Amino acid sequence: MPRVNSNYAKLQAGYLFPEIGRRTAAYKAAHPEADIIRMGIGDVVLPLPQAICEAMEKAVREMGTPEGFRGYGPEQGYPFLREAIAAEFALRGAKISPDEVFVSDGSKCDTGNFQELFGADAKIAVTDPVYPVYVDTNVMAGRTGKCSNGSYEGLVYLPTTAENGFAPELPEEKVDVVYLCSPNNPTGAVMTREQLEKWVAWARANDVVILFDAAYEAFIRDPALPHSIFEIEGARDVAVEFRSFSKHAGFTGVRCGYVVVPKESPFHAMWNRRHCTKFNGVSYPVQRGAEAVFSPEGRRQCQANVDYYMANADLVRRTLGGLGVKVHGGENGPYIWMETPNGESSWDFFDRLLTRANVVGTPGAGFGACGEGYFRLSAFALRENVERALERIARVL
Numbered sequence: 456m457p458r459v460n461s462n463y464a465k466l467q468a469g470y471l472f473p474e475i476g477r478r479t480a481a482y483k484a485a486h487p488e489a490d491i492i493r494m495g496i497g498d499v500v501l502p503l504p505q506a507i508c509e510a511m512e513k514a515v516r517e518m519g520t521p522e523g524f525r526g527y528g529p530e531q532g533y534p535f536l537r538e539a540i541a542a543e544f545a546l547r548g549a550k551i552s553p554d555e556v557f558v559s560d561g562s563k564c565d566t567g568n569f570q571e572l573f574g575a576d577a578k579i580a581v582t583d584p585v586y587p588v589y590v591d592t593n594v595m596a597g598r599t600g601k602c603s604n605g606s607y608e609g610l611v612y613l614p615t616t617a618e619n620g621f622a623p624e625l626p627e628e629k630v631d632v633v634y635l636c637s638p639n640n641p642t643g644a645v646m647t648r649e650q651l652e653k654w655v656a657w658a659r660a661n662d663v664v665i666l667f668d669a670a671y672e673a674f675i676r677d678p679a680l681p682h683s684i685f686e687i688e689g690a691r692d693v694a695v696e697f698r699s700f701s702k703h704a705g706f707t708g709v710r711c712g713y714v715v716v717p718k719e720s721p722f723h724a725m726w727n728r729r730h731c732t733k734f735n736g737v738s739y740p741v742q743r744g745a746e747a748v749f750s751p752e753g754r755r756q757c758q759a760n761v762d763y764y765m766a767n768a769d770l771v772r773r774t775l776g777g778l779g780v781k782v783h784g785g786e787n788g789p790y791i792w793m794e795t796p797n798g799e800s801s802w803d804f805f806d807r808l809l810t811r812a813n814v815v816g817t818p819g820a821g822f823g824a825c826g827e828g829y830f831r832l833s834a835f836a837l838r839e840n841v842e843r844a845l846e847r848i849a850r851v852l
């Protein structure tokens with residue numbers, strides 16, 4: 456056996472969503488008649504907006520002509536898309552130049568890969584619960600010890616629970632990197648301007664880099680809430696931001712996202728180096744599709760999809776709340792973070808919901824120790840399925 460990266464042996468079981476898929480598939484194999492409703496992984500269900508399809512179709516046709524054919528594109532993305540993205544930030548007062556945008560195949564890869572730029576001994580802080588990619592990729596890179604009771608030695612965990620209003624406290628010990636996600640996956644909480652200002656000031660004073668995951672910013676409805684960390688003064692020196700076309704533009708299967716790394720940051724040149732070495736760019740038709748997200752038609756159509764999913768979130772919140780369940784999130788983000796009935800363990804509730812209601816959600820413990828006692832429902836489902844799922848959930852509460 457060749458010498459392998461032994462850090463992989465520290466990882467807990469399988470990655471969360473495949474594990475849910477495995478349990479669901481095993482149940483379905485044993486009960487082929489079961490009509491399972493999926494509100495687990497946040498995967499979109501509405502068709503791609505037409506403006507995006509048309510742009511991609513046109514780009515494919517262009518590629519079939521001698522004048523329009525393109526081979527390798529710029530690794531960082533075509534200027535037309537980087538410029539459209541920078542203009543989008545400017546609408547909210549965040550100054551980003553197009554060459555600070557690195558187009559990629561999605562935020563999962565970007566948030567997972569960015570840790571490569573930090574030293575092996577970098578001290579990493581994450582919220583708890585947390586999107587598992589941040590943790591698992593740092594485990595793979597050897598920045599942690601073993602896992603016990605759902606937490607890895609060596610990571611700094613910042614609890615975000617109902618007790619602190621899902622707003623993590625600043626770390627007490629010295630850290631090098633902190634991952635923040637707003638709107639949050641999984642809790643659905645959104646950081647206010649004041650909270651973000653506090654984090655930026657702290658990062659500047661303590662020489663910390665904030666990896667800000669804004670993959671769900673398009674779901675913010677409250678106009679007072681910031682969409683980007685770069686709306687905060689001073690953030691350019693300390694922050695990197697991740698964004699995605701997956702959820703609001705329906706790109707989970709198309710694949711496109713981007714990272715904004717300001718030129719003030721030492722990570723700009725490093726990320727450029729890494730990107731050029733390991734990535735050959737997103738395909739031209741996909742980038743044309745992403746550009747169409749910012750066209751007037753594209754905006755209108757994407758917003759209609761966002762509104763549809765957020766109406767699902769409202770329905771889940773209202774219905775479960777009316778049944779006495781404590782529900783959080785779902786107001787400015789597509790995830791509803793419910794407390795499990797009678798403090799039931801989140802995996803027990805998962806199994807009970809799967810087997811008795813044939814509804815799949817995501818157990819809070821899968822996102823970290825502080826997620827125990829919570830359960831995530833995704834608003835990315837067809838309305839009729841949300842309605843049917845809620846009727847079934849009501850019967851097993």
Ligand code: MLT
Nearest residue numbers: 495496497498563640701
């Ligand atoms: C989720 O359900 O948390 C997301 O779909 C995960 C992802 O976008 O990678």
